[in-house]
Amino acid sequence: GAVVSQHPSRVICKSGTSVKIECRSLDFQATTMFWYRQFPKQSLMLMATSNEGSKATYEQGVEKDKFLINHASLTLSTLTVTSAHPEDSSFYICSALSIAGETDTQYFGPGTRLTVL
Amino acid sequence: DQQVKQNSPSLSVQEGRISILNCDYTNSMFDYFLWYKKYPAEGPTFLISISSIKDKNEDGRFTVFLNKSAKHLSLHIVPSQPGDSAVYFCAASGDTGFQKLVFGTGTRLLVSP
Numbered sequence: 001g002a003v004v005s006q007h008p009s010r011v012i013c014k015s016g017t018s019v020k021i022e023c024r025s026l027d028f029q030a031t032t033m034f035w036y037r038q039f040p041k042q043s044l045m046l047m048a049t050s051n052e053g054s055k056a057t058y059e060q061g062v063e064k065d066k067f068l069i070n071h072a073s074l075t076l077s078t079l080t081v082t083s084a085h086p087e088d089s090s091f092y093i094c095s096a097l098s099i100a101g102e103t104d105t106q107y108f109g110p111g112t113r114l115t116v117l
Numbered sequence: 118d119q120q121v122k123q124n125s126p127s128l129s130v131q132e133g134r135i136s137i138l139n140c141d142y143t144n145s146m147f148d149y150f151l152w153y154k155k156y157p158a159e160g161p162t163f164l165i166s167i168s169s170i171k172d173k174n175e176d177g178r179f180t181v182f183l184n185k186s187a188k189h190l191s192l193h194i195v196p197s198q199p200g201d202s203a204v205y206f207c208a209a210s211g212d213t214g215f216q217k218l219v220f221g222t223g224t225r226l227l228v229s230p
Contacts, residue, residue: 004160032216043121043206043220044161093160097216104216108153108160 002028004096006109013084014117021079021112023094029074030096034106035067038091050077084116120144121209123221130228136194138224140207143188148211151218152181152192155204165192169211197228 003026013019023033031052036044048069049057056069066088068080077096081088091113095106122141130136140150148169153161167174167181167190174181180193194201204225208218 006160009158034216034218036220041126041222043119043222046217046219049217091158095160105163105166106216106218107163110160111158113158 002096002098002105002107004094004107004109006094006112008112009110010113010115012115012117015085016083018080018082019084019114021081021092021094021114023077023079023096023109025075025096025098025107028096028098030098031074032097033071033077034095034097035069035077035079036093036095038093038111044093047079081114084114086116089114089116119222120147121207121219121221123205123207123224125224126222127225127227130197130226132199132228132230133196136192136197136201136226136228138192138194138205138207138226140190140192140221141188142190142209144209144219145188146211147209147219149209150181150183150190151208151210152179153206153208153220154201155206155223161206164205194226197226199228199230202226202228 005024007022033050035047038044047062050069050071052071058064071077093111095108151166152164155161165176165179183190204223206223207221
């Protein structure tokens with residue numbers, strides 16, 4: 001099956017620093033990747049859609065200057081949380097879109113737990 | 118505004134019995150629905166999906182039913198196994214783009230031996 005990896009799985013940083021999270025599709029190419037955030041006991045909320053070779057599309061309420069997304073290749077998208085603050089602490093999950101047959105399927109990475117002190 | 122709702126935060130079932138997880142949606146533009154299973158500290162794993170042109174899709178122990186008029190879908194797991202214990206999310210797409218998913222809040226399923 002399709003495999004998506006994320007790195008790091010956990011990160012703890014000081015307030016004001018920046019953190020980069022990588023999302024890779026390991027056995028397929030993905031022109032489209034998605035970044036989600038999940039707060040405790042809540043659903044996954046889509047933050048942005050990342051398209052290879054073009055600018056990301058951000059959902060309403062998500063600051064594009066704070067959450068920088070780069071989709072430099074067909075297998076890698078990165079999310080950089082700039083000037084992180086404690087309220088940015090969350091579980092960040094990426095997904096990669098696999099287009100096969102009649103339907104598209106999103107395959108999710110294992111997530112990154114970000115804790116900002 | 119929660120467009121996809123899973124009103125039961127948790128469900129407990131005995132091994133071998135049927136598990137029924139429910140999901141309601143409000144946006145009539147949704148035309149594709151998916152169920153994901155998620156373990157703690159892991160990303161969701163795709164289980165099964167259904168297009169709005171169908172009312173049932175089956176894959177092994179998992180069956181998804183869609184009632185468009187009621188804007189309701191359900192996931193049936195039979196027979197339930199302890200390894201099925203996880204959080205189950207339903208998701209929908211079709212409003213602003215085929216691939217953009219709107220997730221429900223999840224239902225935690227516990228299957229006891």
